[in-house]
Amino acid sequence: MNPNVIYALGAAALFGASTPLAKALGLNLSPILLAGLLYLGSGLGLTLARLIRDRRWQPSGLTLSEWPWLIGAIAFGGIIGPVALMFGLTLTSGATASLLLNLESVLTAVLAWVVFKENADRRIVAGMLAIVLGGLLLAWPQDSAQSLGWIGPLLVALACACWAIDNNLTRKVSASDALFIAGIKGLVAGVVNCFLALALGAKLPHATVLVPTLLVGFLGYGVSLVLFVLALRGLGTARTGAYFSTAPFLGAAIAILLLGEPVTITFWAASLLMGLGVWIHLTERHAHEHQHVALAHRHRHVHDEHHQHEHSFQWDGTEPHSHEHEHTPLRHAHPHFPDIHHRHKH
Incomplete structure (x- = not known):
């Protein structure tokens, strides 16, 4: 198997598992503080890993023209996106939120095609349509009397839009050191979100919650992002997003099996549509004569x-x-x- 595909699927597996675990760990935490701690765990762990790898601090290797892309990626993907997700998780079941995260791959691909002019073919578009239909099915309120039924899914969708922007901006710097890119994003996003949460009155949790939260952040946000950047380098934005869309299935399975969340007919119907979309992506093949400049x-x-x-x-x-x-x-x-x-x- 193409190693870049393995990177993308590995990133999906780690991030997918982090979503229901973050919900379980954050039941008594401010959503902003939870997002900050997850990214702080990512940044601290990856920075330490980079120091150990290089045996000292090394320059980033980014050019002056690449820094605006990275700063934009940090703002959307490291600050706005995770805060929206954490608030969305308080109003949405873990299984539903996990599957709704498939919308990230759709929005990522749309931006890649429309704004950054990445190639798309009929199979990729068909797969994206199946994922969108599954997401809409999940977001539809089951009880029309629940006036807040749309708020949770909309916040999760907002997080997906932020990460879609992040993915396309990160692609611009994906040839650089993946550990640095993911580590600096985690440190900046973690510090900003934690500072904001503490300023709004949040309190740091006990070590029995703090340490597992940082660990989930390191694996689910840090190591996952490193693998995602490596996949971006080898697959491009839309295809990496397509492989990454397998993440919510693992997250949904954990939410159902470990957290005891209910399974509905709507959930299975949406899963079928999203699974079809992912299968179409995984079986796509692209070959033609082309010119390298x-x-x-x-x-x-x-x-x-x-x-x-x-x-x-x-x-x-x-x-x-x-x-x-x-x-x-x-x-x-x-x-x-x-x-x-x-x-x-x-």
């Missing part, structure tokens, strides 16, 4: 057909490795995704 950048790579270059330093033959390198113009045909080397027009 001259390109210079830095990322971890092996010397495959896209990386035939000389080295300006003494190379010991270790792969994969990372350094500044140039791509010469090339025309060929093979199955591919809109990764960092295949962002061409069709």
Whole structure:
């Protein structure tokens, strides 16, 4: 299997499990504080991992033009999105919220196609339509007398929109160090949300709640985001979002099996529609003759057909490795995704 697909599915599994666990841990916490602690756990854990990996602090490697993309990603994906989700979870069952998170992949793809001009084909569009129908079915209030029936799902949908913007902005810097990107997002988002929550009167939880919450954040938001960035690098935004849309199924299963939440006919019908959409995405194949333009950048790579270059330093033959390198113009045909080397027009 393509390792980038494994990265995307791994990110989905970790994030999907975090949603119902965050709901269980945050029953007595401010939603803003819970979001802050989850991201703080992500940022602290990934920063420590990066220090251990590099044995000291290393520069980010981002260029001046890339920082606005990362700052925008942090604002939407690290601050606004998680706060909206945590408030939504207080008004929505964990299973329903988990499946509604499939809307993130739809909105991510729409932005990728419309704003960032990423390629789309009929299979991807058909899969997205199935996911949208499933999301609408889940969001429909079961009791017409409940005037707040739409608020929870709408807040979860808002979180999905924020993360869709985040995903597309992060794609712009996905060739850079994934640990740095995910770690700095966690630290900034965690500090901002925790400070805001404490300023509004929230209190830090006891260590028996604080430590598990930070751990869930490290795994479900931190490690998951690192894998997601690696997948973005290799699959492009829409396809990575499609694979990532498997996350809510795991989250829903945990909510039902471990938290004892009820299962309804609506839930199963929505699951069927969303499952169909995910299957269509997973079986998509894209191949045609295409032109590579001259390109210079830095990322971890092996010397495959896209990386035939000389080295300006003494190379010991270790792969994969990372350094500044140039791509010469090339025309060929093979199955591919809109990764960092295949962002061409069709």
